[in-house]
Amino acid sequence: MKGITIPVALAVTLMAGSAMAAPTAEAIARNCVVCHGPKEAGQLEIPKIANYPARKMVEMLTGFRAGQKEATIMDRIAKSLTDEQIQALAAHFASQ
């Protein structure tokens, strides 16, 4: 868990510093599904995340956030998420 302590603290500081309240997982998730769309969207390369196992998603997002997991774009996006948001997003997508 050491690896993710700093990014979490950073994210919390950024949010607190700019008086930003926390959106719900549903509100955040609506951004995710633009690229990680439902199968009707017809996407070919970007992984689907509906019904994604929660534990694996937490592992992926924390790995991206810490820069420990190889990424093209998700490392930059995951840095915006707090631990709580990662947990909530994982639960949200797992239950779809």
Add this chain to the structure above:
Amino acid sequence: MSATRRHFVAGGLAATAALSLPRIARGAAPRVVVVGGGFGGATAAKYVKKFLPDAEVTLIERDKQFITCPFSNYVIGGIEKMQTITHGYDKIAKRGVKVVHDEAVAVDPNAKTVTLKGGATLAYDRLVLSPGIDFIWDAVPGYSEAAAEVMPHAWKAGPQTLLLRKQLEAMPDGGTVIIVAPANPFRCPPGPYERAGMIAWYLKNNKPKSKILIFDPKENFSKQALFFEAYENLYPGMIQWIGGKQGGKVTRVDPKAMTVEAEFGEEKGDVINFIPPQRAGKIAQIAGVTDEKGWCPIDPKTMESTKVKGIHVVGDACIAGAMPKSGTAANSQARNAAAAIAAMLQGKEPPEPSFANTCYSIVAPGYGFSVTAMYGATPEGIKEIAGGVSKLKAPAKDRDLEAAYAYDWYRGIIYDALG
């Protein structure tokens, strides 16, 4: 508590309580009118209907088809066809959005009505304006709407896209293409530089002795280092950027002589792509939601205009703080506006928004990169939480993957807005 903060918290609720709730409390279906069927407007209409199925949602759009600016550079470069970037409104109509092909010509914020060119007047409880941009035609001497037929802007996709493409096809090998980029803020900040890459792709394969000059009043631009790296890797010596410090600000154009006069001197072009300075689309000015610079200030939590209550502004027309004027930004703002509108129409507190932007640029087939960020609402405006651009010197497989992701992003946003 500052005035901004007070407005931020209470503005929407006050308007809801005073105006919208009584009518809905009487059992009438709430009426939401959306003006403009681009990424912002189509998304807003679709999501209001999704969040509030009983609402009567009307989308006003002049054109029968939506030709997207994203990917129009690939039509110019010859790697995509107009068909790829042309979409209909039939799917959102099937979802219950009433699509009216007409033009909004007047807004009465007191009577809460929108008047259409065709003569109809529509009443609304909440109005969403997503008018995109208008060009300031006379900002540079010599340029005009008529001059755009000679020096196309191709900054609203459609006939202008094809005009620029045809001019490139007609140009002799060894010719000069001039792209005139605008000052900030403008639609699609990486667009002119992606376009240079796409034109270079066409020229390299068809007219390799040609060159591209980019005239720019700015001293830096979106994804600059990535574009310079790509130009060097893919098209060495073909693209020259003349920025603000080098005198790249254009002071006059002559469509007859096909010349561009900049602070550093004059150049003649065989093809001249002049991208004019911009402001919010005309209906925003008519509705009174623009500021002195021609853009629309909004409450970042609800996207409601800070100038006129009951009107929400999304997309390129609004002042969205750290967010760029992009299709993804408009799409994201529209979803959040729709959630706020649904809440306000039910007399509830608008939810906390979550904004995102992703802009891919493809400068050759299989060579893409991106800028992305997540944003949140603060009393001072929309602020970035985290984000960034693709790595420099990334392996070829990453550039290839990001080019493929660009296509998936496109499929996804089309589905989210219109599917």
